[in-house]
């Protein structure tokens with residue numbers, strides 16, 4: 194039983210129904226309850242590449258997503274103004290790993306060179322493709338296949354509708370539109386049923402809390418403690434607005450553009466028909482009016498002042514629950530926690546949670562506590578890695594235009610694990626040895642992109658001549674590859690138009 198019909202609820206219900214549902218006697222019967230009175234949050238428009246496998250496994254096609262959800266390709270993030278806020282202060286965190294990752298030490302070779310070209314631009318073609326507004330694939334590349342690694346930008350509300358249609362019509366999920374009002378419990382404290390306003394009690398074995406920031410089952414019913422991370426990552430508010438493109442045929446960005454400002458940072462996501470823009474800020478440092486002025490200044494600078502809607506304000510307490518799975522209740526999505534949207538990790542955590550449930554679904558109640566313990570360990574680890582990685586963006590900043598930036602790099606606000614890693618990275622590049630779980634949320638390459646994008650300067654032992662030559666040879670491959678791709682890949686906007694009109698070859 195899933196409580197909540199936002200992106201978390203529908204992704205989880207579809208992931209479970211696609212592989213554990215059906216007509217067999219032992220198949221899971223999945224019901225999703227959604228309130229007619231409480232809208233889903235409606236933001237969350239940038240994904241990781243993981244979304245391709247998630248959609249493929251639930252039986253949706255990329256063409257469905259592009260046609261129905263105003264979707265576009267996302268090749269990574271571009272960070273503007275994060276280092277000092279001056280001219281030319283920008284770097285990419287692309288989704289594609291550095292060329293020859295694992296075979297040669299491109300970071301070592303780059304650090305030993307003149308560093309005239311930014312790190313990400315030297316170790317792979319993707320930043321150049323983003324600058325040229327090109328797509329990560331060809332018209333002939335199959336559904337979900339890529340020349341470069343990519344995720345998506347989309348309209349979150351439309352994604353919700355697509356997932357709902359697919360889950361109910363194709364995957365057999367039962368949809369109850371009714372307001373949940375109370376829990377009926379078993380004597381042992383497990384949840385027996387959810388009481389709804391008009392549909393009575395709906396019974397179940399496992400209750401997946403996707404009720405959003407209210408965390409109605411895990412937080413409110415069970416009172417599982419919330420672990421606030423506001424002392425590490427200060428942001429607790431966002432202003433979000435959707436605006437038409439200044440020119441409907443303008444080249445379409447395929448990276449989320451994250452721009453730092455004295456008051457916080459803006460996200461800027463380009464969809465084929467509009468841009469989704471928002472400012473993320475900390476109310477301990479910036480008042481709402483100053484935040485609005487900052488967002489407006491960004492829109493004005495971007496030539497997007499005309500026809501602007503009033504921004505929507507969202508408040509959140511950055512942090513997560515001390516446990517995610519308690520008794521026969523597991524929280525997924527905002528009900529489990531939320532940290533600011535830098536690097537857009539929230540939907541990826543939903544996908545990982547749903548996949549864990551699909552792969553490890555307890556065979557009986559007797560096994561559930563064991564599975565729950567493993568789930569809790571895995572996701573506590575993932576949350577701590579996300580917090581550490583997001584904090585890295587602030588710690589390396591040299592911006593000095595507001596207390597917000599100065600306080601973000603104060604030693605007392607750093608997680609111990611990040612302090613240790615920075616000490617190690619003063620003498621060597623981040624490597625696979627630093628992150629050894631089978632499914633890390635951010636690979637060592639992501640840390641390299643941010644560290645060297647932000648001009649972190651380690652004192653490395655010089656590479657041996659043969660290792661340096663091997664790495665430089667790969668870098669010159671990057672130059673050749675980039676030239677070839679710049680000449681061969683379609684414009685991002687053109688490819689999306691082509692897909693809407695003609696589709697894509699089916700996935701292999």
Ligand SMILES: Cc1cc2nc3c(=O)[nH]c(=O)nc-3n(C[C@H](O)[C@H](O)[C@H](O)COP(=O)(O)OP(=O)(O)OC[C@H]3O[C@@H](n4cnc5c(N)ncnc54)[C@H](O)[C@@H]3O)c2cc1C
Nearest residue numbers: 197198199200201228233234237239373405526527539540
């Ligand atoms: C400013 C901002 C920007 C973000 N950007 C990104 C991003 O770029 N990428 C990303 O991955 N994530 C992003 N996120 C996070 C992302 O939006 C969420 O993780 C995602 O939308 C999942 O939300 P949800 O389904 O958990 O909650 P919600 O969308 O809030 O859904 C909650 C559901 O619970 C139901 N419900 C609530 N109360 C009741 C009740 N009493 N009875 C029955 N049903 C009830 C509601 O009807 C609704 O269907 C962002 C979040 C914010 C705040």
